[in-house]
Amino acid sequence: MKTVIELKNISAGYNNALVLKDINLAIKEGEQLFVLGGNGSGKTTLVKTILGLVKQDKGEVLIYGERRTQEAVASNFGYVPQSTSGIRTFPISVSEVIKIECSMADNCPVGVIEHLEKFNAEHLMDRKLSDLSGGEFQRVLLARAFVTQPQVLVLDEPTNNLDVESIHRLHEIIVDYKNSGHTIITISHDDDVVEETRVDSKSRVVKLEEGTLVNLD
Amino acid sequence: MNIIDTFTQPFMLQALFVGILVGILLAVLGVFITLRNKAFLVDGISHGSLAGIAIGLVLFGQPLMLALMVAVLIAVGITYFQKNSNVQVDSLIGIFYTVFFALGVLIINLSSSYQPDITRYLFGSLLFLDEGSMYLSAGTFFIVFILILFNYSKLLYVTFDPEAAYIRGIKVDRWELLLNIMTSMAIVIALKLIGVVMVSGLVIIPASIARLLARDFKSMIPVSILASITSTILGIVLSYYLDVPSGASIVMIAGIIFLLSFLLHKIRLF
Numbered sequence: 001m002k003t004v005i006e007l008k009n010i011s012a013g014y015n016n017a018l019v020l021k022d023i024n025l026a027i028k029e030g031e032q033l034f035v036l037g038g039n040g041s042g043k044t045t046l047v048k049t050i051l052g053l054v055k056q057d058k059g060e061v062l063i064y065g066e067r068r069t070q071e072a073v074a075s076n077f078g079y080v081p082q083s084t085s086g087i088r089t090f091p092i093s094v095s096e097v098i099k100i101e102c103s104m105a106d107n108c109p110v111g112v113i114e115h116l117e118k119f120n121a122e123h124l125m126d127r128k129l130s131d132l133s134g135g136e137f138q139r140v141l142l143a144r145a146f147v148t149q150p151q152v153l154v155l156d157e158p159t160n161n162l163d164v165e166s167i168h169r170l171h172e173i174i175v176d177y178k179n180s181g182h183t184i185i186t187i188s189h190d191d192d193v194v195e196e197t198r199v200d201s202k203s204r205v206v207k208l209e210e211g212t213l214v215n216l217d
Numbered sequence: 218m219n220i221i222d223t224f225t226q227p228f229m230l231q232a233l234f235v236g237i238l239v240g241i242l243l244a245v246l247g248v249f250i251t252l253r254n255k256a257f258l259v260d261g262i263s264h265g266s267l268a269g270i271a272i273g274l275v276l277f278g279q280p281l282m283l284a285l286m287v288a289v290l291i292a293v294g295i296t297y298f299q300k301n302s303n304v305q306v307d308s309l310i311g312i313f314y315t316v317f318f319a320l321g322v323l324i325i326n327l328s329s330s331y332q333p334d335i336t337r338y339l340f341g342s343l344l345f346l347d348e349g350s351m352y353l354s355a356g357t358f359f360i361v362f363i364l365i366l367f368n369y370s371k372l373l374y375v376t377f378d379p380e381a382a383y384i385r386g387i388k389v390d391r392w393e394l395l396l397n398i399m400t401s402m403a404i405v406i407a408l409k410l411i412g413v414v415m416v417s418g419l420v421i422i423p424a425s426i427a428r429l430l431a432r433d434f435k436s437m438i439p440v441s442i443l444a445s446i447t448s449t450i451l452g453i454v455l456s457y458y459l460d461v462p463s464g465a466s467i468v469m470i471a472g473i474i475f476l477l478s479f480l481l482h483k484i485r486l487f
Contacts, residue, residue, distance in 0.1 A: 015303050074386025087378045092434045104385040
């Protein structure tokens with residue numbers, strides 16, 4: 001299997017405070033990887049560095065063996081962010097959020113309603129983001145990340161605010177997605193997420209401790 | 218003089234022409250700016266452009282081109298320092314705002330003969346517009362309008378969710394810079410009619426009225442335009458009959474519409 005993402009000696013941080021220290025990690029095509037760790041361990045910084053949202057101070061990020069570019073990220077990645085407070089108040093409807101994602105990616109294999117149905121969110125399509133509950137909003141973010149069917153999905157705390165039924169549904173979607181050859185990286189502070197969304201025993205778990213990576217599986 | 222004669226005088230036609238074009242531009246850009254929480258940026262650019270006006274008047278007797286250059290310089294400078302330092306953007310705007318405004322004040326004081334002109338630039342004047350202002354307004358309107366029309370989705374995405382826009386391959390920094398430059402251009406063509414001190418009112422107030430009354434982003438733009446054009450036309454009429462600076466009367470009307478909109482918003486909610 002091809003290596004989709006390779007991190008070589010990555011160090012990154014904010015304002016001279018080093019958050020990631022000499023990280024080396026390779027992620028294969030079709031793999032499910034969990035990155036666990038406590039608050040402030042560097043999980044979100046790690047995925048933001050992979051995506052190019054945070055620039056590393058040292059090392060390099062390779063995507064399919066080539067140095068990461070924004071174009072490569074756009075062609076291969078989908079992302080569910082952990083912190084989205086800035087967009088909750090934006091006056092836009094759920095269906096517009098999905099449509100604009102499709103228009104930018106130029107690749108939406110399914111219709112908006114059909115896609116939202118998968119996330120039990122079709123009844124929300126005309127609602128504004130600010131009118132949604134935390135769980136409904138999280139389902140919309142998940143729907144947006146999946147809609148373009150990217151090769152790699154990066155899910156930062158994907159079960160945030162979700163009820164048991166929604167978590168079960170997300171698990172089914174993730175199983176289908178991984179079984180069709182896609183790569184899934186899940187970030188969480190909560191070890192239970194591994195059991196809730198794990199596809200099979202081959203899924204790999206790593207832990208970040210004070211910016212250093214520790215292999216668990 | 219009856220009302221028809223009043224509105225067919227050349228200076229009134231020029232003021233209405235420039236006012237409507239400027240009103241539309243500032244209303245549309247205002248929606249993007251307020252949703253990005255960058256209202257203070259408009260104050261920074263407009264006040265800072267006083268330095269360009271002063272230099273332009275002293276050196277060439279024509280202030281707008283220098284005002285435009287300084288306004289764009291401020292927009293680019295704030296964006297550059299934001300990306301390359303850990304100073305908060307509000308602080309950066311405050312630095313550029315005060316330093317360039319101070320530079321303008323120093324130049325004015327060292328060249329006292331230009332003070333009457335500068336007063337008009339601070340608060341706007343109907344009598345200040347000429348044929349050149351009309352051409353400049355029409356040209357700027359055309360350029361900015363075309364840029365927004367053909368890049369609407371990208372600008373919307375960058376405004377809505379910059380991180381997601383980046384991951385979809387949009388060059389967020391470039392589009393944010395372009396928005397800031399378009400704002401600088403619109404502010405500069407508004408300076409003669411509305412003035413350095415007042416122009417931010419016509420960017421922020423119509424967009425805020427639209428936020429109160431419109432259901433979503435798409436409908437915010439026409440509501441903001443309507444509020445802006447209404448404020449501009451009524452403000453110009455008020456300025457003529459009361460013989461007061463046009464910038465002050467336009468912003469005052471906009472403020473009254475904002476208050477009425479707020480009351481409507483409250484009534485609708487309860």
